[in-house]
Amino acid sequence: MSDWLVPYLAFNGNCEEAVKFYQTVLGGESQILRFGDAPPNPAFPVPENVKRLVMHAELRKDGHVIRFSDTFPNTPYNAGDNISFSLEFETKEETKAIFVALSEGGNIQMELQETFFSPLFSKFTDKFGVVWMVSCKAK
Numbered sequence: 001m002s003d004w005l006v007p008y009l010a011f012n013g014n015c016e017e018a019v020k021f022y023q024t025v026l027g028g029e030s031q032i033l034r035f036g037d038a039p040p041n042p043a044f045p046v047p048e049n050v051k052r053l054v055m056h057a058e059l060r061k062d063g064h065v066i067r068f069s070d071t072f073p074n075t076p077y078n079a080g081d082n083i084s085f086s087l088e089f090e091t092k093e094e095t096k097a098i099f100v101a102l103s104e105g106g107n108i109q110m111e112l113q114e115t116f117f118s119p120l121f122s123k124f125t126d127k128f129g130v131v132w133m134v135s136c137k138a139k
Contacts, residue, residue, distance in 0.1 A: 008067040008133060010082040015054035015070040028061030035072075039116050049073070056117070084123075084131035095120045095136040102126050102134070 011018050016032060023030045036051025053070040067086055071077045089095040099112045099120075105127035112122040112134070120136040 004088065006065045006067050006086040006088070008069070008084045008086045010069055010071050010077065010084070011054075012077040012079075013053060013070055013073075015057060015068050019054070019057045019059060019068050022066065023059055026059065026061060028059050028064075030057060030059045032057040035070075047073075084133060086133045086135070088135050088137055090137055092120050092136050095134055099124075099134045102132055 009018070019030050019032060032054055033056045034051060035046050035053050035055045038046065038055060040046075050073060053072075055069055057068040059066045059068070087098060089098065096112060099122050103122070103124045103126065106125050108122065108124040110121070110123040112120055115121045118135040118138055121133070122135075123131070123133045125131050
């Protein structure tokens with residue numbers, strides 16, 4: 001099973017609890033990366049109270065994946081609207097082409113750019129109100 005299209009659930013400070021709950025119910029293996037695990041960036045320091053929050057987590061079972069994160073404090077959060085879709089591509093060219101096409105007429109929250117976890121990553125809401133994250137697989 002491919003993890004080309006993955007549901008991505010956001011939580012308001014209780015992501016780790018949610019991941020553990022879903023793992024208990026569904027089984028599988030989980031991985032958790034916290035905001036405090038990211039390399040320091042002097043331009044965007046991570047406050048102490050945020051370092052324990054989940055930046056990215058995955059639950060994998062039988063070829064299926066669900067991804068999770070906490071929202072950054074003071075970021076709008078609405079229970080029920082806390083799902084987006086993550087698309088991951090093999091090449092930068094494909095990642096850029098999909099980003100350009102899907103984001104047209106939408107609202108870009110994070111421009112397509114290199115990050116410490118991906119050669120290219122972006123988060124945006126398309127013109128229909130669907131939230132997407134596109135990324136290029138890290139090599």
